[in-house]
Amino acid sequence: MKVLVTGGAGYIGSILVRQLLNKKFKVRVLDSLKFGGEALYDVMLHPDFEFIKGDIRNEKDIDKALEGIDAITHLAAIVGDPACKKYSEEANETNWNASVSLFKKAEEAGIKRFVFASTCSNYGKMANPNDFVIETSELRPVSLYAELKVKFEKFLLEEHKDSNICSTALRFSTVYGFSPRIRFDLTVNEFTRNATINGEQEIWGAQFWRPYCHVDDLARSVVLVLQSSEEKVRANVFNVGCISENYQKGMIMEEVCKVVPDVKVNYVQSTEDPRDYRVNFDKIKNELGFTITKKVPDGIKEIYALVKSGIIADPFEQKFRNI
Numbered sequence: 001m002k003v004l005v006t007g008g009a010g011y012i013g014s015i016l017v018r019q020l021l022n023k024k025f026k027v028r029v030l031d032s033l034k035f036g037g038e039a040l041y042d043v044m045l046h047p048d049f050e051f052i053k054g055d056i057r058n059e060k061d062i063d064k065a066l067e068g069i070d071a072i073t074h075l076a077a078i079v080g081d082p083a084c085k086k087y088s089e090e091a092n093e094t095n096w097n098a099s100v101s102l103f104k105k106a107e108e109a110g111i112k113r114f115v116f117a118s119t120c121s122n123y124g125k126m127a128n129p130n131d132f133v134i135e136t137s138e139l140r141p142v143s144l145y146a147e148l149k150v151k152f153e154k155f156l157l158e159e160h161k162d163s164n165i166c167s168t169a170l171r172f173s174t175v176y177g178f179s180p181r182i183r184f185d186l187t188v189n190e191f192t193r194n195a196t197i198n199g200e201q202e203i204w205g206a207q208f209w210r211p212y213c214h215v216d217d218l219a220r221s222v223v224l225v226l227q228s229s230e231e232k233v234r235a236n237v238f239n240v241g242c243i244s245e246n247y248q249k250g251m252i253m254e255e256v257c258k259v260v261p262d263v264k265v266n267y268v269q270s271t272e273d274p275r276d277y278r279v280n281f282d283k284i285k286n287e288l289g290f291t292i293t294k295k296v297p298d299g300i301k302e303i304y305a306l307v308k309s310g311i312i313a314d315p316f317e318q319k320f321r322n323i
């Protein structure tokens with residue numbers, strides 16, 4: 001199978017590319033290299049790897065990228081609430097208009113599979129704070145990022161459920177951990193970096209719940225869907241993560257303090273962030289056999305070791321953020 005990875009030079013995409021190559025897939029990446037291409041340096045000469053520098057908003061780039069492709073894993077997007085808020089026009093163009101265009105051209109090209117990287121942010125704020133949301137729970141997006149993900153999910157799984165393409169949406173937990181395209185603007189990574197370098201961290205809204213999942217495991221879920229039978233994944237949606245990995249921000253910081261010595265933590269009472277959701281992941285475990293291989297403490301240790309090593313001269317550099 002030849003797989004197109006849109007956004008393959010990104011935080012999750014660069015891990016996914018390596019996993020696909022390791023599983024003997026042929027891989028083509030389409031990426032605009034907005035954050036550089038360093039994450040793909042070591043795979044450039046792999047015989048089953050191909051790279052196209054291009055933008056999914058450009059139809060000619062899409063046409064070129066789709067030639068000879070069997071499946072698409074669609075990760076290219078303006079990612080996260082802050083980035084979509086700051087670059088709202090680009091977010092609408094990329095996360096909605098270009099995604100629709102990509103799918104329609106994939107239909108015309110006879111592509112067999114389409115795996116969409118969605119988000120658990122779609123759940124927004126839980127109706128019942130004592131409950132766990134599942135795939136059929138009400139979606140209550142509270143940001144442009146989540147609104148666009150919900151909109152494209154509906155396009156894929158409802159409006160085009162009878163398409164000749166087998167489409168699947170994966171609602172990713174909040175990601176963390178080491179990646180060749182490292183980011184330090186993600187909760188676990190950011191808290192660990194700040195604690196390691198500055199010896200302190202300010203926590204706003206420590207009470208809010210969110211699920212977390214290591215970047216390796218999120219990428220593994222995409223590979224698993226590609227390897228699963230069509231009847232299990234067609235027009236289907238799965239939360240990706242593990243129920244034991246639902247954390248409040250304060251709990252994340254407690255785990256950081258177990259790894260990083262003598263951290264000063266300042267808790268600030270806040271109700272600003274309306275996202276608050278705990279997620280159940282039984283469906284992907286029971287139907288596809290998915291289980292995680294790493295937990296939050298593992299990711300903290302990775303980032304702590306990375307920062308302490310000094311291999312990154314300045315972990316606060318702009319290039320390690322999405323905005």
